[in-house]
Amino acid sequence: MExxxxxxxxxxxxxxxxxxxxxxxxxTVEFVCGGKETPFTDKTxxxxxQVTFITNDSEVSLSRSIHVxxxxxxxxxxxxxxxxxxxxxxxxxKSINTVLLALLGIEPTRRIxxxxxxxxxxxxxxxxxxxMLVPEDQVGRPQPSILFPKSITLTTLTQSLSSLLVxxxxxxxDSSMQTESASERRTRRKAVEQFIHQQLDDIExxxxxxxxxxxxxxxxxxxxxxxxxxxxxEALHVERQRQTLLDQDARAISLISQLNQQYEHLExxxxxxxxxxxxxxxxxxxxxxxxxxxxHARTHAYPTTCQFCHSPIHMSVPxxxxxxxxxxxxxxxxxxxxxxxxxxxxxxxKADKVQRELQLKQQQHRQNMHTLESDIQPIAQHxxxxxxxxAHAEQLxxxxxxxxxxxxxxxxxxxxxxxxxxxxxxxxxxxxxQGDFRYSMSNTIRNILRQCHFPGADIADFSxxxxxxxxxxxxxxxxxxxxxxxx
Numbered sequence: 255m256e257x258x259x260x261x262x263x264x265x266x267x268x269x270x271x272x273x274x275x276x277x278x279x280x281x282t283v284e285f286v287c288g289g290k291e292t293p294f295t296d297k298t299x300x301x302x303x304q305v306t307f308i309t310n311d312s313e314v315s316l317s318r319s320i321h322v323x324x325x326x327x328x329x330x331x332x333x334x335x336x337x338x339x340x341x342x343x344x345x346x347x348k349s350i351n352t353v354l355l356a357l358l359g360i361e362p363t364r365r366i367x368x369x370x371x372x373x374x375x376x377x378x379x380x381x382x383x384x385x386m387l388v389p390e391d392q393v394g395r396p397q398p399s400i401l402f403p404k405s406i407t408l409t410t411l412t413q414s415l416s417s418l419l420v421x422x423x424x425x426x427x428d429s430s431m432q433t434e435s436a437s438e439r440r441t442r443r444k445a446v447e448q449f450i451h452q453q454l455d456d457i458e459x460x461x462x463x464x465x466x467x468x469x470x471x472x473x474x475x476x477x478x479x480x481x482x483x484x485x486x487x488e489a490l491h492v493e494r495q496r497q498t499l500l501d502q503d504a505r506a507i508s509l510i511s512q513l514n515q516q517y518e519h520l521e522x523x524x525x526x527x528x529x530x531x532x533x534x535x536x537x538x539x540x541x542x543x544x545x546x547x548x549x550h551a552r553t554h555a556y557p558t559t560c561q562f563c564h565s566p567i568h569m570s571v572p573x574x575x576x577x578x579x580x581x582x583x584x585x586x587x588x589x590x591x592x593x594x595x596x597x598x599x600x601x602x603x604k605a606d607k608v609q610r611e612l613q614l615k616q617q618q619h620r621q622n623m624h625t626l627e628s629d630i631q632p633i634a635q636h637x638x639x640x641x642x643x644x645a646h647a648e649q650l651x652x653x654x655x656x657x658x659x660x661x662x663x664x665x666x667x668x669x670x671x672x673x674x675x676x677x678x679x680x681x682x683x684x685x686x687x688q689g690d691f692r693y694s695m696s697n698t699i700r701n702i703l704r705q706c707h708f709p710g711a712d713i714a715d716f717s718x719x720x721x722x723x724x725x726x727x728x729x730x731x732x733x734x735x736x737x738x739x740x741x
Contacts, residue, residue: 257275257278257279259279264702265702271507278293280387280389281293281294282294282303283305283387284387285303285318286303286304286305286317286318286326287305287316287350287354287379287383288326288342288350288351288354288379288380292323294320300320301321302317302319302320303317303320304316304317304318305317307357312330312332312333313329313330313332314330314331314332314335314353314357315328315329315330316328316350316353323342324341325341325342326339326340326341326342326350327339327340328340328350328353332356332357334356335353335357340352340353344376344378344379344380350379351378351379351380354379355378355379358382358421360377360420363376364376364377364420365377366381366413366416366417366419366420367413367416367427367681367683368412368416369409369412369681370412370681370682371680371681372427372681375413377417377420381413381417382420384400384402384403384404385400385401385421388400397720398722399720399721399722401414401418401722402721412681412683415683416683419683419687422687422691423687423691425686427683427686445689449689449690488637489638492630492634493634495630496626496630496631496634499622499626499630500626502622503618503619503622503623503626506619506622509615510612510616513608513611513612514612516608517605517608517609517612520601520605520608521605523601524598524601524605527594527597527598527601530594531591531595531598534587534588534590534591534594535591537587538587538591541583541584541587542584545580545581548572548577548580549577551571551572552571552572552577555571684718692716692718695716696714696715696716699715699716699723700712700714710725710726713725713726715727717729
């Protein structure tokens with residue numbers, strides 16, 4: 255069975271109903287990239303897992319047998335990747351790690367620092383695979399951020415941050431960085447300060463405009479708030495109707511699946527009965543022909559001499575007992591055939607009943623989808639548009655607070671920059687992330703949350719401390735434990 259996924263820039267989510275193959279896709283990609291867990295059991299009868307990575311101008315196909323799990327075969331039209339057999343071990347001379355790094359555009363000799371003394375290790379696929387394929391059960395974990403592996407310690411944090419630096423800005427850091435001159439440090443700091451001042455210049459006019467609009471919104475706040483609450487209650491009622499309909503449809507789909515299985519099983523049984531009846535008819539016809547020949551032999555004598563060689567022919571005439579045995583066997587076959595035909599009629603009746611019930615449930619499913627798409631969804635969308643428009647005043651307050659907080663953080667960053675000194679040659683990976691990293695991450699997070707219709711999207715932020723999402727200054731673990739959920 256083949257599956258194709260078209261990946262785009264940014265966040266890609268594989269979603270769908272249960273038992274439709276989402277986990278199989280994830281496990282297959284993980285397995286052909288060197289993972290330990292086999293993506294399917296022996297019951298499926300699959301022998302090989304294969305994944306093809308298609309780019310604009312090349313294809314790289316990885317296939318791995320479930321029986322010879324230490325070897326991955328590669329077929330490539332990419333000049334950076336040679337076809338052949340590769341080992342899952344990163345210590346091997348021809349490791350699959352080199353193929354995967356080449357697909358990321360990273361040279362296989364790349365090394366990253368792991369501690370403050372610039373001790374380096376080879377950059378491997380294992381250092382970043384948790385970023386490429388995030389299982390469902392890891393998305394909602396309270397700690398650590400999904401930018402880091404599930405198990406992170408103080409000793410491995412530096413290495414994880416160094417890996418991120420490679421992916422985010424292709425940062426090349428090794429022991430030579432210890433010799434960075436004071437002039438270079440001043441240049442770096444000046445660039446950061448220039449960026450921060452530019453952001454402050456952009457924010458100031460927005461803050462002034464928001465102050466004006468905030469006064470207008472305050473004058474109308476009571477009326478707006480009352481109407482907004484009413485709309486939200488109605489929207490909640492519509493959402494409950496939608497959820498009830500989806501729950502009903504889920505049960506209908508489950509029953510459709512069960513009825514399909516029943517109908518397929520009955521079809522198999524019906525075909526078996528028809529084959530048996532055909533066999534019994536053939537057996538009865540053969541015996542009847544034999545019986546007619548025996549009766550004929552009782553009334554017509556056999557020739558005693560061969561017409562061709564004139565040698566004597568010795569043939570015994572069938573007895574009445576012989577004829578009775580054949581007749582009894584024919585009656586026995588007809589009896590069994592009648593029983594099978596009765597059973598067939600019962601099975602056909604059951605199949606017709608299951609088919610009628612299946613058609614009713616399928617009609618119910620179509621009606622549910624029609625109601626959802628034609629009635630409930632348009633109402634919900636219209637109400638959501640009204641809420642978004644009327645909630646503009648509240649959004650202004652939230653954006654205003656966000657900008658003030660951002661203003662304070664910029665000023666704090668400048669103060670910290672003024673107090674900063676040389677790192678005395680120690681490697682601190684957080685210091686190497688470029689000045690716009692945090693702000694580009696925050697914008698990305700907000701865009702994703704807005705597409706998910708998360709109500710707190712505009713006050714979402716990226717924490718440089720936890721490297722995770724914060725809403726209004728609260729982390730996932732502190733505020734909601736498992737994560738931020740759309741209600």
